[in-house]
Each structure stands twice: as structure tokens, then as C-alpha cells.
Amino acid sequence: MLELAGIEKRFGPTPALQGIDLSFLPRETVALLGASGCGKSTLLRVALGLLVPDRGRVTLDGAPMDARSAPLLRRRFGYVIQDGGLFPHLDARGNVSLMARHLGWEARRIETRLRELTELTRFPSDALERYPAQLSGGQRQRVALMRALALDPEVLLLDEPLGSLDPLVRAELQQDLRRVFRALGKTVLLVTHDVAEAGFFADRIVLLRDGRVVQQGRLDDLLNAPADEYVTRFVRAQRPLVGDPAP
């Protein structure tokens, strides 16, 4: 499905990604896990063609991602970032339907799609006329998710989508997100630094450190068969102090 082969990326003298080889299967949910600055967001942006790697290539169903193909290929991706990245000059409806309108969809088709999306993400449809400034943090992320899903993409990329939310909203949205992932059966790449969140969502966890893949597998693999001492430290450091975060 989505393949990253031999990816290298430097920012000046600093290597951000080194020798990344990853492939993602249809319907698979993968968490990219790691500390800040480990390169996990960079990896997502390379996958989407927002950053051009110094070496290596990205392909979607065999089609290479390059400057010329990027605008078209990107329509097969959905992308959600931490603060939503919503356009403040457009209301929720405008944000979600921006690309569809650009592609010249009929009004009725757009309305139908909006109805499907509001149901899927449990977004109150009467709030579609509100502007980002008038929405709560959780609602903004739901709008961002709707926008990402508007064209029914094959791959969904999420960069710390819950990072800026307070715990209650976060817990609620976690549930809804997992339900959406399962309902849609898309390839999902989710960037997080939260081990529990990674375990909660993902079939497979990819742990990154200094731009390299340290280990990949299920959460149990990371806990029980750590590739090195860093994996253990990273997983341990984030174990919940009380109780079990994943219900």
C-alpha cells in the first residue's frame, strides 16, 4: 500500500531521518512512537510529500511521490495535525468542503458527504456554520478529521491529533477515533509520544529514536522483548502511575 524505502532527511547538519524502510498495509493502524525530535512528524510529512527526502522514495500503490505527482497523490491522503490546522476564515462547513468545492462537486453531493461525516465523527451538524474561533478544542479536531476524510482517502495521517486537548475531551475523542478507524478500515498512521495511546489505537507500533527505527511490533513485544535498553526505558518511563489508562 504505502511504502517508504531508504528515506534519509537532513535539516542542515542535523540528520532527521536515517535509513527508514517502512511499509504499511491496507486497513492497518500504525502508531509512530518516540520522544520529541525523534523524527516521527518529519516522517509523516515526508510520507505526504510536504518534505522532499534527500534520499529514498515514497510510493503509494507503486506510484512515486514527487513534486509533480504530489498534488494529485495527496488527495488519496487525509492529514490531521495537533491544533487541527483549520482555516480561521472558513466555518466548519467551509473547512470540510474546501477541497470538494475546489474539485467542483455538486452542492447535493457535498451535503450528503457532510451528513455522513458529521454522523461518523459525532459532530453536531448545527455547529457546521461556526468558525474555528467559536468551536471547542475537541470540536475543532472533529472538524479536522472530517476535512481529512472528506474525499474518502485511502490513507489517514494523524500528527498528535489529541496532543492539545484536556484529559476528559481527550478520552472521549480517543474512543471516537478508534471507532472511526475500525469503521472505515483505512490505513492509519498516527504520531504520538504517548505509549498508552499508541497501544490503544495501533495494531503495530514503530518506535523511533534519532531518526531511526529502534523496534516495531505490538505493545506486548515492546514490553516483553525490547530490542534494546532504550525501548525499556521509554516504555517504562510512560507507564501510568495509577490504574490502567486504556479502558
Place this chain on the structure above:
Amino acid sequence: MRLGSRRIGCAVALALGLAGTAHAQPAPRARPRVVVGSKTFTESVILGEIAAALARDAGAEVVHRAGLGGTRVLWDALVAGQIDLYPEYTGTLEYEILAGEGVHGMAALRQALAARGLRMGPPLGFEDGYALGMKAETARRLGIRSISDLRSHRELRFGFTNEFMDRSDGWPALRARYRLPQREVRGLDHDLAYRGLDAGTLDATDLYSTDADIRYYHLTVLQDDLHHFPVYQAVYLYREELAERTPAVIDALEPLAGRIDADAMRTMNARAKLDRVPEAQVAADFLRRELGVADHSIREDRAARLWRYTREHLALVAVSLGVAIALALPLGVVAARRPRLGGLILAVTGILQTIPSLALLVLMIPLLGIGAPPAIAALFLYSLLPIVRNTHAGLRGIPESLRESAEALGLPPRARLLRVELPLASPAILAGVKTAAVINVGTATLGALIGAGGYGQPILTGIRLDDVGLLLEGAVPAALLALLVQAGFAVLERAVVPKGLRLGREE
């Protein structure tokens, strides 16, 4: 350049047409058209009015570009054919305009003029030479009667007109001839110099021997005991082609030869300047009395005058701002997209902004002549920077996350610009346009210096005649217009800036 000027000319004609006037070139018709010019001082304007009235009486359709500028502006305009005729002084021709050619005497002057396709009418009868003057009281107290007497008072402060400072027969030559020791010498406007004398901030200035102000300000004219100043006889200069085209107009000027003596001129100057009688009226009265010419002068009441200024001013602002927006917006976009080219664009527009507005206006004259086109070109150049800079800043100020979100959606660059980036930058862009508009309204008043009309016209005349009422007739509407523009942009902002952005700011 010609093409450019014609295009701007078309734009002006269009704007004026929209404003409900017909300043556009009229189709050829039976009545010959004569454009008279005059310099920015009362005597020249009166002589211009006299020539205009006589030409009108001879059946011509006359436009008088009153108080168009200094000697150089009038001369250039005459040579270029933008005006047909203006009053000049033989001394100015000999020592300033044709300085360096060693032309002296009437015959030589006529010959030098003929080589340029110009002619000179007969002397009008008076001389208006340069002289130095000071307050009578000061002169008496210090015992100064002649220019030589100034030598023993090195502490005296001089304020000379800029023209006098620069002329070959002006201050440098005068100082050398009389070996004057004064160090505190400033260049300023003629009328301001008089007021400086009155207020005691200046001790002596250059003046013209027919000035009405000599009596008004109680000045003593210092005797030119070494005969430094040359003789300045008043004459009309006109284009040869005018004599061929409308001989009747030239014939009509003929009877003026020797008819205006110094006293008559001083009286007319005093009526215009001290009694605030419009120059056209002064000229008409003189002609009726001396030559029995009927009064054809066109009078406007205050409302009509104000309406004309408003139309002219709005045309200057609208055309220059419109063209500036059309060019500056794409420039700003390019500057934001290409940082290197952007640096160059911002630097060039920034440099344009540092050119003093007066200098920019004068620089435009050789390229575009006089009147509205050069003023519009200068205003256009001035309006570029605020719009380019704000467009650039507005686009660069869009958060990276938003720019990337638009890209991640798969929107092509053009759609990103139109659907996301420009709407997001719209508050900044609008603020830039507003700044440009307000500066433009103010700067457009300077357009009157080169014959572009507008609210600057009454301001200039007000300064020249020391008439505060007239000055306010231009200054108040200009200020009101600036406020109106401000208010207009507040309304425009509601229409242009997306609601979502206004919400964000009100939070």
C-alpha cells in the same frame, strides 16, 4: 514614455469622465484653443489673466494654468508645447534660462528664442527687478540704505527664495560683488520670507521691485549702489506655432506694449494680494479701464470651485491608487513567494518612498509634462510600498501549519493563494491599501504645484495671497476626505475580511 503618458492620460480622462466632467481632449472645432501659463506668484498670475482675457476677447478658448510652478517648469512646458504662452522677464531669460549662452540685448534674445521655436512680445512697460529689502524700522535703526551698508553688519540673517539662492545672478554673485560677510543665509518660499521679516526671524530678503508687500510690510528697498542686478523687463513668451495658428490672439496682445507701468503693476499686485480681489477680476478691471476690453472672465462661486477641486482631487487619488493596487498586489505575492526577488522588490519600492514628494513630482515633469499625469505617476509610485509591504507581510505571516494544511489537502498553488492565503492575509492587505489611500489623499495636494489641480490649488493660492480662508478651502476638505477614506475602509473591511477572521480578532 510617450505610450506610458498617453495611457495614463487615457486613465485620467476616463476617471474625469466618470466624475462627470469632460477634461478629455476636445475634438477640433472652430474656436482655437490657447493654454496660458503663469508662475507661482501673484504678478505672474495677473499677467497670465490679462493675456487669457485678451485671447478670450479675440475669440479663443482659453485655459489658464495659473501658478503652475517656477521658471524652469514654465519654460519647459512652453518648449514642450504644453502651454502656448506665459509672462516672463528679460533678465530671467538672460541670466537664468539662457545663462551660459551669453545672450544679451533684445535682438539677441529674440534670435535665441527663435532658434527654439519661440517668440517674445514687446515689453509691457514695467521692470520687475530683484532687490533686497528689510523692515524699514530695522534699516533706519542700523543706518542701512544701500546693499553696501550691509557689509558692516555681519550678524544679519538673510532668507532668500530658493530660486534666488541658485541663480547665477542671485545670492552667490551678489555676495561676491558686494563682498557680503553674512553667514546665516537660508533658502525659503517668497511669502514665508515676508512673514519671517515681519516676525523678526529674518532681517533681509530678496524681493521684486513691484511687490505689493513692500508697502504692506513696511519694507525699505536697499539701493543697488554697485548696479549688480540686471534689468528685468516684463514680456510675454509664446510659441511661434501659436502666432501661425491664431494670429488674432497675438494681435490682441499687441496694444499692451508699454501700457503697464511699475505703478500700475504694483497697484494690481496690491489689489490681488492685499485686498484679496481675484486675479481675474484685477485683470479684467485693468483691461476695461486701459483698453476698453469687455469682461469675459468666467467666475465660479465657492461651491462650484469646491466641487471642481473635489473632482480633480478624487481623480488623482482614484486613478493612482487603482493602478497601484493592480500592480502592488501581484508584486507583494511574488515578493512573498520568492524571498530573493522579494528583497529586491521591497528595496526598490522602499527607495521610491524615500524620494521627497516634491522632488518626485518635479522629476516626473520631463517624462510626463505638467498637469494630472505626472502627479498621478508620482502618487502611484508612492502608493506602491504600503501595499506591497503589507501584502508581503500578510502572506509571510500566515502560520506554517495553515500553509501546510492547504498543501496537504492537495490544493494546487493557485487555489491555495486564492482560497486560503489571500483571504488570510486580507486584513493586512486592506490595512496597506488604507495607508496608501490616506497618504495619497494628503500627498495629492502637492499635485497643484505642477498644475494637477485638486485641493492643493486653494492651499497654494492661500499661501501665495496669505489668505487663510482660501487656504482652509483646500485644507479642510483634504482633511475631511482623509477621514472619509478612513471611515470608508472600516466599511470595506466588513465586506472584504472574512467573518471568521474578524471573530478571531475580537476575542
